[in-house]
């Protein structure tokens with residue numbers, strides 16, 4: 214131990230007489246190396262801060278400005294008082310106190326989704342979460358009833374969903390990837406096969422735009438066909454859409470939720486890639502009605518109940534305020550401008566002499582197995598990392 218400074222962690226293994234826990238006595242998911250993937254990516258970015266990461270979805274840091282955080286806090290309080298008519302004491306309470314489990318920026322998020330995604334949703338069906346990652350776990354946990362319940366996902370799938378499902382003990386059946394990521398014939402076949410052996414497919418997870426890690430997306434035609442196939446198979450769709458705003462198509466395709474006339478789609482969103490990953494703000498839209506004697510309310514209230522036992526509510530000021538900021542900024546910077554902004558960011562990155570893009574040739578080819586341990590995916594966890 215050094216003469217000064219904090220004591221060092223004990224890294225030399227167990228001392229005689231101290232408690233040792235065999236790994237197999239912990240939850241079985243903890244023996245799965247894929248649960249380490251996020252840590253590996255975060256650690257790699259921490260160790261090589263100047264590398265352009267095409268692995269983790271990290272926005273371009275030159276656009277960050279600490280002063281913004283203070284401005285946005287003030288902006289949020291102004292919104293609560295001027296737009297919502299709250300008394301200053303109420304606004305102060307909203308910032309400092311325990312808050313509504315489903316979050317307090319649901320109205321702003323609903324307005325943003327209406328503008329940017331052409332999705333009209335009742336704010337009450339929005340659950341604000343600690344990043345999309347928490348939303349993935351809450352939904353997987355809520356859908357997991359017994360050992361027969363399974364989800365489906367195109368392989369390779371986003372490691373965050375695979376890990377969340379593993380923690381929730383919801384097995385994921387792999388679907389074969391097609392030219393638009395999901396192959397509908399394979400989806401229907403897999404569901405039928407699963408039912409024949411007594412399994413209960415609950416939902417199909419996918420990232421319809423710039424799928425992580427495949428990098429491809431679904432045409433509008435395939436989106437409609439997928440919804441029809443899901444209806445035929447009586448499946449829910451888990452529509453994870455963190456990258457939709459980055460589409461470089463002249464007309465962005467509608468989200469699956471925007472096309473969903475049957476309330477078959479649970480939509481998961483994030484403000485991490487588009488704004489501020491450190492704030493950890495995501496959301497789940499679950500507008501499905503629940504049936505039970507006397508009615509059982511909305512599906513959204515069940516993930517919220519699980520959340521109330523894990524993280525209670527999203528953090529303010531950072532989380533709620535940053536969401537508010539993003540929503541309001543979105544009103545000034547419509548989605549149509551984003552492809553241009555993205556190109557600008559990429560051009561800036563490419564023009565930075567300290568970060569030659571040619572260095573990318575040092576990275577392994579897609580498909581080689583040098584990514585996070587235990588993942589079935591090509592290296593990294595995303596194709597659009599770094600471009601925010």
Ligand SMILES: Cc1ncc(COP(=O)(O)O)c(C=O)c1O
Pocket residue numbers: 269270343344345346347371373420425453454455482483484485486490494495594595
């Ligand atoms: C497919 C997918 N969904 C969601 C997220 C974002 O999750 P979060 O909001 O927890 O940062 C990512 C981040 O890389 C992702 O790739």
